Amino acid sequence: MSGEHEATPWPTGDMAGLQFVAPGRAEWMRVPVPEERAGQVLVEVERLGICGTDEHLFSGHSAYIRSGLTTYPFQPGHEFVGRVVAVAPGVRSVAVGDRVVGEPFLPCLACPVCRSGAINLCPNRAEQGVRGNVPGAAARYVRTPAANLAVVPEGVGPDAAVLAEPSVTALGALEAIAVMPGDEVAVIGTGTIGLLVVQIASALGARVTAVGIDEHGLARAEECGAIAVARPEEAPGDRFDATVEASGASPALLTASRITGPGGRIAQVGIPGGADVPVDGSSIVAKGLTITGVLGGVSHLSRAVGLIAAGVIRPELLIRHVIGWEEAPDAFGVPAGEAKPKVLVDLSALAALSGDGAADHAAGAGAERGAA
Ligand SMILES: [Zn+2]
Ligand SMILES: [Zn+2]
Known part of the structure; x- marks a missing residue:
């Protein structure tokens, strides 16, 4: 001010x-x-x-x-x-x-x-x-x-x-899934938003697993704080309290609903290129999953700047x-x-x-x- x-x-x-x-x-x-x-x-x-x-x-x-x-x-x-x-x-x-x-x-x-x-x-x-x-x-x-x-x-x-601007979206995703310290969190996708989510969720005390198809991106996710990495087909089922889907890849929501455990929360941040993406409706019902779309966020910009100033968000990575x-x-x-x-x-x-x-x-x- x-x-x-x-x-x-x-x-x-x-x-x-x-x-x-x-x-x-x-x-x-x-x-x-x-x-x-x-x-x-x-x-x-x-x-x-x-x-x-x-x-x-x-x-x-x-x-x-x-x-x-x-x-x-x-x-x-x-x-x-x-x-x-x-x-x-x-x-x-x-x-x-x-x-x-x-x-x-x-x-x-x-x-x-x-x-x-x-x-x-x-x-x-x-x-x-x-x-x-x-x-x-x-x-x-x-x-x-x-x-x-x-x-x-x-x-x-x-x-x-x-x-700061892309970090607003990452914060919006974490707000949507209400991450708590100790939560097992999966982050699908190792682009800018995915890696920002990894950084912030790790700083919050979540145990973050990065899921992706690019080995360089997965290595970068480990630098950003992920304690484990996995390719989508190797990620363990029913394992995570919350999942952020930040890839926009067509099958990624299927992966998210498979790896998220009962009562889990999923934030869909990536925008799939095609109009239709496959969804596993029976898993969503049987596990009582909550899926929330995230488009940016409200009132997070100053918070994002503060997290950069504090070194929690590390843009250089x-x-x-x-x-x-x-x-x-x-x-x-x-x-x-x-x-x-x-x-x-x-x-x-x-x-x-x-x-x-x-x-x-x-x-x-x-x-x-x-x-x-
Ligand atoms: Zn942008
Ligand atoms: Zn309006």
Whole structure:
């Protein structure tokens, strides 16, 4: 939380913004700096995280693209950290100069779902950079509601801080299955979310078994705190008090219902690519399993930042590399292979150049790509 601040002029003009222009095509372009709006903040972006959601939006396989909720061209980017450069009058929760992380949900705050508190599930919501064509953070500046931001303490650098947004989902999963110290917890999937769940659940005192098909990912899960690892077919049946399914693999919910014990809880976090996934209904009934879908989380962003600052969440175990903005158009849809799952984009060079210069430079890069 920050104190009083002097009014700072809200930047205007053009800036560099990365656009998804068609399936499989991203280009830097000149876009307008977002205008001042009540309750909102302008953030100069330092780092952008790339995740599976971005890759599905880039390829066109995203359900939001297929349903028309999001249409090309649009500006992606929902995992970001940056410095506040301007705030609308009356904003007090953040101040110019603060390093902040954001979360992308823009709920309507008026519908029955929002009034119930589940604002991340609002049917009318936009998601910045993801759903509803609200510009994301793949740009020099991103405008976002002050309420969506958490201040990053000194001592937490931008690479680490950008992991706060995916950590919200990991915390949402652990909240859904109400993990207690000593619980036997299975985590299916060794991507970013799965490994974050392993880290946090282990710190909570759960006994975590990582389940996956990638031996490098399983080794990484052990670094993150898992006491055991198993391939899906080798994981013991009826063993776990709770299971987090973070892979999105089609047969993974079958595995989850097989390995979770009577009365157990399952959090489905991974989004299966196909519409239909096999489900073992008789096991679910016979064992009285509870399966909860998890889409992000509410009120976990500051908690996530605190866990990064405290060293409970260790982003360095997840970050493959940090690329420059010039490489960003080619960075979506590159499989991790044996590497760590998380790729970050350093956008601070856009800020170091003068506004028009950065935009010109970026537009030039886009034009070169277009001509190639
Ligand atoms: Zn993401
Ligand atoms: Zn709503």
